[in-house]
Amino acid sequence: MSQLLRVQNFNVSSDGFGAGENQSLERPFGHANPGDMFAWCGATASWPMRTEPGGSRGLDDYLTRDYERNIGAEIMGRNKFGPQRGPWLDHSWLGWWGDEPPFRTPVFVLTHHERPSFTLSDTTFHFVDADPAAVLERARDAAQGKDVRLGGGATTIRQFVDAGLVDTMHVAVSPVKLGSGSRLWESPDELRDQFHLDVVPSPSGVTHHLFWRR
């Protein structure tokens, strides 16, 4: 296992949803409030989107600073990239992240609809229509010996987990209920056949779930 496929800092509600329903330009997480689910990340010193000094350096910081360690490529689902569905009407949408996306590696976006690659700052987005194993092979090549991060959303992660391709996974479970949306699991216990699992409550209120392949 020289190049791991890793899920990092993926957030789900206590009832197992990674995002709510009705994603839109204004609400990337649908009816879920990202502030509720991601507050623990933003409070840490190492959060990649942090713009000011300071921040906590306890347990949660170990998790956020692992986000970019030894990562050479990312794979994400189309709904993480944007709110559009179906064929691209034009190519003006460049992701949610402005001129400096936090990935700083090649990113492979899963979509059935072709689109040319483009580069923003240190991040290049490629659009691929292929099964998980084939996409992972492309991402591993691009990662040049480093690991590959599986960025989400929940449907994409579950697809790779069910194909047996994920090596390690960090999921932070927030103490909020969503009721409906994009589901990662009914319960983390359903993955214990495939993974070892450490369940680690954080003083911030989230419970970190750390999986690694059996």
Added chain:
Amino acid sequence: MSQLLRVQNFNVSSDGFGAGENQSLERPFGHANPGDMFAWCGATASWPMRTEPGGSRGLDDYLTRDYERNIGAEIMGRNKFGPQRGPWLDHSWLGWWGDEPPFRTPVFVLTHHERPSFTLSDTTFHFVDADPAAVLERARDAAQGKDVRLGGGATTIRQFVDAGLVDTMHVAVSPVKLGSGSRLWESPDELRDQFHLDVVPSPSGVTHHLFWRR
């Protein structure tokens, strides 16, 4: 705080001792059994002394892999370097670690007894007789912008903590009692005035204590 002073993976007993009494060549930790106290490290995939593949990738692995992240120098007490006391009788002792010490940076050994620097593989040992602030300044220069690790033992760590020089500290408390030895604290609570503290029980049986400066 661009160059932190960090304690990483320091192990103490449940009654606060980092090592037992009567350190000797055969028993670097005195009457303490290092196997009891360090088993949690050795089980992880990222333990720097690991020679075979495998190992766990849960909570404990986050801690062990942080050991060398962004570290440019180490400071250690003389008793961590060796069992000798008083003036050096000769210079044949090169540390406990064989031909490839795991530090891979300059290391500053605190001692009142001068000795020439020497290099083993990627590690250079310097011997310094100075107060904590002055040693830290030398180590920061040597670290070339990276952080400095404070390696122990307990007396050395406590000296730097009491001088207000430590920025972050990870101490793993093992469920074993030593009764006597080199003491880090009566209780971790005595450091709460100076540090924030996350107390994180691990499934392996140790309890990680994560401190960061207030």
